[in-house]
Amino acid sequence: MKQTLFAAALVALPLAAHAEPEAYTLDSSHSQVLFSYNHLGYSTTWGMFSGFEGDIQFDQDNPANSSVTVSFPVRSMFTGWEGRFEHFxxxxxxxxxxxxxxxxxxxxxxxxxxxxxxxxxxxxxxxxTKPVTLAATLNQAGDHPMEGKPWAGFNATATLMRSDFEVGMFAPFVSDEVEIQISLEAMKVTGTDS
Structure with a gap:
């Protein structure tokens, strides 16, 4: 994704419909998915997925024509406590x-x-497979000061119900709702990228 991820959708030039999305790939070292849930009313428990891969196709003249795909192994989950990971x-x-x-x-x-x-x-x-809506925000876009190529960073949030995905054990005592926070960076794919 390049420049303003979402801006100009309503004020795009007449030729915008002919623009093609540009390919970006996630910077795995700076992309994380955090999840949190209420544990018996006593605490908020956190976990994380990181190091995942994904691709973004961004049409800067018509952001609604953009797309994103992301994937990562379930077992890449980090909980901070081995016993919890093994139970999950x-x-x-x-x-x-x-x-x-x-x-x-x-x-x-x-x-x-x-x-x-x-x-x-x-x-x-x-x-x-269930439909999910991510409320996304562009943090910053522009040439990366060290990599020297177009770069973009985003945050997004969502709320999931564990029971929708058949991992709802102990609900509602352990909350069925899981809050998701996503932060990622993406780099434009250029001819020099392998």
Whole structure:
């Protein structure tokens, strides 16, 4: 994604319809998905996925024509406590083998402001696919000061229901609602990229 991710959707030039999306790839070292949930009313428990991969196709003249795909292994989850991780990977929750992936593929983008949009897409988790809406914000876009190529950074939030993906054990005592916070960077794919 380049320049203003969501701006100019309503004021694009007449030729904008002929523009083609540009390819960006996620910077895996600076992309994270954090999740949190209420534990029995006593605390908020946090976990994270990081180092994931994804591609963005961005049409800067018509951001609604953009798209995003992301995937990462379930077992890349970091909980900060090995016992919790192993429980999440057990049959009580994911029953995840080494190859099980979480994927998100956008289906549409609803531009809501100069730097905001709702990204609607299909989330596949625990072998179940459900529609999810990400409330996304462009943090910054421009040439990366060290990499010397177009770069962009975004935040997004969403709320998921564990039970929708059949990982709802202990709900409602452990909250069924899980808050998602996403922060990522993406770099423009150039002819020199392998």
């Amino acid at each position: 990977m057990s049959a009580d929750f994911f029953g995840a083998d080494e190859d099980e992936m979480v994927t998100f593929t956008s289906t549409s983008i609803d531009v809501t402001g100069d730097t905001t949009a709702n990204i609607i897409g299909d989330l596949t988790l625990n072998g179940i």
